[in-house]
Amino acid sequence: MIDPELITGLVLAGGRGSRMGGVDKGLQNHQGIPLALHALLRLQPQVGHLMLNANRNLGAYEAFGAPVWPDATADFPGPLAGVLAGLEHCETPYLVTVPCDTPNFPADLVERLGTALQAEDAEIAMAATLEDGTLRTQPVFCLMHAHLMESLVAFMQAGERKIDRWTARHRVAVVTFDDASAFFNANTVAELQQLQHGR
Ligand SMILES: Nc1nc2c(ncn2[C@@H]2O[C@H](COP(=O)(O)OP(=O)(O)OP(=O)(O)O)[C@@H](O)[C@H]2O)c(=O)[nH]1
Numbered sequence: 001m002i003d004p005e006l007i008t009g010l011v012l013a014g015g016r017g018s019r020m021g022g023v024d025k026g027l028q029n030h031q032g033i034p035l036a037l038h039a040l041l042r043l044q045p046q047v048g049h050l051m052l053n054a055n056r057n058l059g060a061y062e063a064f065g066a067p068v069w070p071d072a073t074a075d076f077p078g079p080l081a082g083v084l085a086g087l088e089h090c091e092t093p094y095l096v097t098v099p100c101d102t103p104n105f106p107a108d109l110v111e112r113l114g115t116a117l118q119a120e121d122a123e124i125a126m127a128a129t130l131e132d133g134t135l136r137t138q139p140v141f142c143l144m145h146a147h148l149m150e151s152l153v154a155f156m157q158a159g160e161r162k163i164d165r166w167t168a169r170h171r172v173a174v175v176t177f178d179d180a181s182a183f184f185n186a187n188t189v190a191e192l193q194q195l196q197h198g199r
Pocket residue numbers: 012013014015016017018019020025053054071075076077078079080081082083098099100101140185187
């Protein structure tokens with residue numbers, strides 16, 4: 001197990017929210033609390049340090065009490081831009097990322113990713129679920145060595161954006177979580193309503 005003090009948790013809330021009509025998804029209300037705050041509170045007991053990545057309404061995110069870092073570019077290049085912003089400001093040897101739209105992710109997420117990272121001497125540990133017998137990776141749920149920043153800078157400077165293509169360059173430990181419903185994420189208004197009703 002990795003000492004949580006050595007891990008910074010990053011909530012990714014920098015997306016366009018286009019499937020939800022372009023709203024700032026992390027600020028959408030879920031059971032009385034903004035979605036991104038749910039994610040932050042769920043990460044808090046699992047890590048030593050916290051931060052958020054957001055590109056709009058930065059003051060609203062700052063009010064959650066953790067540092068907020070926007071993407072370096074304003075063109076919404078995808079989740080990796082948020083990961084890069086996190087790595088650039090990470091002061092611990094490890095960074096773990098979660099998206100803002102998945103408020104019920106496992107309470108043992110970081111512990112299990114950390115155990116696999118060490119056991120497999122990997123550079124990245126990624127969550128996965130089994131759905132109808134098919135393994136589905138959850139690439140925005142990743143624990144990584146902070147030294148991967150240089151690799152990610154080079155990857156993005158080459159014009160690459162896809163998270164799977166970046167992680168494929170590194171030793172990845174895949175950790176399967178039995179409860180796929182814990183990874184249910186709200187991409188549309190209908191899915192957000194499904195979440196409210198206790199999914
Ligand atoms: N920093 C940053 N994060 C992003 C970007 N695009 C997506 N994300 C984050 O990546 C995670 C997964 O993305 P999606 O579920 O597709 O969220 P989204 O991009 O806001 O929504 P759609 O536009 O409907 O795809 C979420 O936590 C987003 O906030 C981006 O361009 N920059």
